[in-house]
Amino acid sequence: MARNTQVAADHDAPPITQILARFVATHPARGWSDAVEHEAQRTFLNWVGCATGAATHEAMQAALAGVSMLQPAPQATILGRAEKVDMAGAALLNGISSHTFDFDDTHLKTIIHPAGPVASAALALAEHLGASGRALIDAMVLGIDVACRMGNVMYPEHYDRGWHITGSTGMLGAAAACARLLGLDEQRTAMALGIAASQPVGLREQFGTMTKPFHPGAAARAGLLSALLARHGFTASARALEAPRGFAQVVSTKCAWHEATDELGQRFEISFNTYKPFACGIVIHPSIDACVQLREQGVKADDVERIELKVHSLVLELTGKKEPADGLAAKFSVYHGCAAGLLFGRAGEPEYADAIVTRADVVALRRKVVASVDDAIDEASADVTAVLRDGRRIHVFVEHAIGSLQRPMSDAALQAKFTTQAEPVLGAARTAALIAGCRRLGAMADVRELAALARP
């Protein structure tokens, strides 16, 4: 029996579904500054590297085996693999792989990882259509803008409630990007956003399982399908995002509508995208960064008596695992992070291999890390002192870690990260070619050229 219930209607909600649809459908190609365009290239490069690097992970094997039961047509590339699948499957699989190592991009304002859902859908569709690189970049920038702006509308309440915001806004970004690639008009773009709005993906309870990276993949797939349906006249509410029983009000009590529209077409959310230098949760990054700096100042593990680490309480709450038994557990250990930083000068996926995490010198060094809480120190900072056997104290304070908005990774560092990830899968020559391909994507006549470079 239908019920007579009250919903707190927000009559002040502007028509953001229509406003965002018009923006996606009509904003000029490359209608932004060189800085935005450069950040788009960095986002794409980082995403391709992450996806390629995890191409043969067991999560990918399982997902590909499942998708293969649908006997998909070979429409689109799975980055780092020889098999092709249909567009929906490629969107899913590339979304999964790009987030498998938690090493992808982060829109820090919302902790959305925007490339996963958006680029995964856009590349799959662009490859099948034979679209230009220019069209692909445009779709990605606009799609990321839609997803992150909707994140801004709802963050943090939506995330606090338990939604994995990457997947629960990503389907909108994917739909927007695919609508753009399909050349849908404003009205059909609104329908694509509307259909996608009914399909938020992702629960935080899934963190630590394969379903976490499934979220951006499933969001990519949902957004792509939404655009395909809208392309053929399928309808949805033209107020699906903002209506009282529409998306934002159903999944969030915070609905800061102005975030969807402020400086639309002038400020691009991809400008605030960041890339992780270290393959672990972002709260550990300042501590690792500090230890890398200690190493650069000549501190050697053998000389260390102890490492005094002062951090915000949140850091130990989330990543206080003292004796991680394997690589997965080590991702939640600031102690391992510090040891890796000091011993290796980096903490990429190889430094989280089980064999490294259990290696005697690594174990010995991380036991020398003495962590204490100081809530006067920001969550984004770390205060580290190496106390040497000879009594010397070497102090490093990191206010903002490398990879933050304040201290972004350099292009060279991003390329090095890419290489570390892609080389084991593609080999050195193909990896270099793929990097070059990503760099000239904007001038590429057909993205199938790029996709081909990503197959071993």
Added chain:
Amino acid sequence: MARNTQVAADHDAPPITQILARFVATHPARGWSDAVEHEAQRTFLNWVGCATGAATHEAMQAALAGVSMLQPAPQATILGRAEKVDMAGAALLNGISSHTFDFDDTHLKTIIHPAGPVASAALALAEHLGASGRALIDAMVLGIDVACRMGNVMYPEHYDRGWHITGSTGMLGAAAACARLLGLDEQRTAMALGIAASQPVGLREQFGTMTKPFHPGAAARAGLLSALLARHGFTASARALEAPRGFAQVVSTKCAWHEATDELGQRFEISFNTYKPFACGIVIHPSIDACVQLREQGVKADDVERIELKVHSLVLELTGKKEPADGLAAKFSVYHGCAAGLLFGRAGEPEYADAIVTRADVVALRRKVVASVDDAIDEASADVTAVLRDGRRIHVFVEHAIGSLQRPMSDAALQAKFTTQAEPVLGAARTAALIAGCRRLGAMADVRELAALARP
């Protein structure tokens, strides 16, 4: 930056993901009474009829055109159509068609339409696997139990918040049914439920658009994919349904856990399934029923001076459209419903054709309906008096409409409803054969036999 936020943990939540997974994986085939089995047959028959009847609707044309862009393998039947698509596409499309006319089954305790998501996924997979009819019915009964029990856990708060509960629980039922058909063990069934838990589908804002029927279809597709992934070892949280940041607590503040487990394996929610005799919102049904009864008592439209209708305020609030301009609008007009009941003795999809809604005698009769509110009358009831030109007053009070749990449609009436829907698509002979096929489904060695009967 990760945030340090509090979530109201419910430490009393039993491990319902695991409990439901064990139930789905281990409950004996046809492990229920004859009454439950009979209701399962009725549910399946009604679902096939609804899906077949809407097979060529414009929503289906648009959705099929979109799905066809994926160049799907011909794995499974679209009921009422000659084309085949892959399992995921068939699950989506049959889910859409079965809900297109809002004429499908209703689990009244939660207003879930359970067959849409569950049967659509199960038939597509069963057909591709060449499973037996017995296995298909078992999967459907168990899947519907999971979806409706999770609905019981959260209803009404979850629905009131704006979720279209059919799609936002249906992916769990679909995953359960598909896990059962794939023969997954308890552990992998739990993973299937867990993956599905991250993909609730459906906003009430979409009502009145094609995205409403998209919800059961997308839920079917999501649940099917979840089972395929779990089959190959993809992992999810084993507490995905009940954890503090798991499904139920993220999408509902009401979490009556006992509803998931009370009398599990003894009480089957499919027992509480009902079927609509009239192709419109259920609040109109008592009024139509009363007018059909007036007709059966000899009241003729020409003799009517006016029809006095007394109903609960909710009825006019939801369906008070006095002058509907077309068939879609007429679905929200208790006035049109009354006119159809008195003129035709029924209100199926044909009585909601635009040409009928605008026909002079129909318009004239519905203008004679004078509705008034009486909140002493239950939402499920209607008080109708025909005042004739000769001054006579014929009174009918309907406490429970035909199609309710208290006055279920007879098997013969269900068959007649099926015929009305399927004959225009399949013709009389094929329709009769399909009905016979549905009736002997439990003894059918391979459901492909049934699927073949549903293609024109």
